[in-house]
Amino acid sequence: MKIIMLGAPGAGKGTQAKMIAEKFGIPHISTGDIFRANIKNGTELGAKAKEYMDQGLLVPDELTCDLVVDRIQQEDCKKGYILDGFPRTIPQAEALDAALTKLGENIDFAINVEVPDENIVRRMGGRRACVSCGATYHVVYNAPAKENVCDACGAELILRDDDKPETVQKRLSVYHEQTQPLIDYYTKKGVIAEVDGTIDMQDVFAAICKILGE
Ligand code: ADP
Ligand code: ADP
Numbered sequence: 001m002k003i004i005m006l007g008a009p010g011a012g013k014g015t016q017a018k019m020i021a022e023k024f025g026i027p028h029i030s031t032g033d034i035f036r037a038n039i040k041n042g043t044e045l046g047a048k049a050k051e052y053m054d055q056g057l058l059v060p061d062e063l064t065c066d067l068v069v070d071r072i073q074q075e076d077c078k079k080g081y082i083l084d085g086f087p088r089t090i091p092q093a094e095a096l097d098a099a100l101t102k103l104g105e106n107i108d109f110a111i112n113v114e115v116p117d118e119n120i121v122r123r124m125g126g127r128r129a130c131v132s133c134g135a136t137y138h139v140v141y142n143a144p145a146k147e148n149v150c151d152a153c154g155a156e157l158i159l160r161d162d163d164k165p166e167t168v169q170k171r172l173s174v175y176h177e178q179t180q181p182l183i184d185y186y187t188k189k190g191v192i193a194e195v196d197g198t199i200d201m202q203d204v205f206a207a208i209c210k211i212l213g214e
């Protein structure tokens with residue numbers, strides 16, 4: 001099963017993608033996580049990506065597409081995968097399509113998690129990310145057992161630099177300009193499914209499982 005998660009920054013793509021990946025035993029591929037791991041490891045890609053991420057801008061397609069096209073051809077992707085945060089532009093979607101066509105494969109579902117902008121700003125201020133394993137929490141909606149400590153690995157939880165309100169506004173406008181057109185793109189391909197992302201995360205998950213036929 002090959003799934004794409006669409007939605008604004010903070011819509012809950014990562015939260016849902018992790019649950020789906022676990023349930024179906026397929027890899028969760030998050031380009032944001034890949035870039036953050038590169039930043040942490042001090043790679044050249046990380047340094048380049050950081051310049052854009054800090055400003056709330058998208059990392060250029062040239063730095064993003066090959067990375068994903070390579071990743072989906074690895075052994076663990078044979079049974080499927082869930083793409084979280086990719087594609088984010090029409091050229092990225094076209095690059096993915098070209099790669100899939102070559103492989104004789106196709107996307108089964110593009111799930112659009114819908115959350116209005118005003119909810120997003122509130123959510124992002126409360127998001128906390130683990131500095132070590134990348135797990136995400138919310139101070140109100142998904143609080144860790146102990147404040148600022150990761151339940152999964154015990155490392156520290158932080159507010160991402162790009163989750164500060166000024167940057168969130170920029171990311172939202174980038175989303176509307178560059179990423180939202182993908183909803184039309186995948187609607188035309190007949191694979192779009194919409195879920196209300198404003199309800200409780202377990203209820204969002206139940207709605208997605210229904211779409212996936214489980
Ligand atoms: P969110 O969880 O808010 O949706 P991500 O963790 O997916 O954010 O991405 C964080 C940042 O990484 C983005 O704001 C962008 O700068 C960069 N990024 C992630 N995925 C992509 C992509 N597919 N294309 C370009 N930039 C990306
Ligand atoms: P994205 O990957 O789309 O940027 P996340 O999955 O990281 O979004 O979620 C953004 C923030 O909102 C996190 O702090 C997360 O715990 C919280 N969150 C996710 N889904 C819900 C939900 N249905 N209701 C309330 N908060 C949520």
Ligand code: ZN
Binds near residue numbers: 130151
């Ligand atoms: Zn952790």
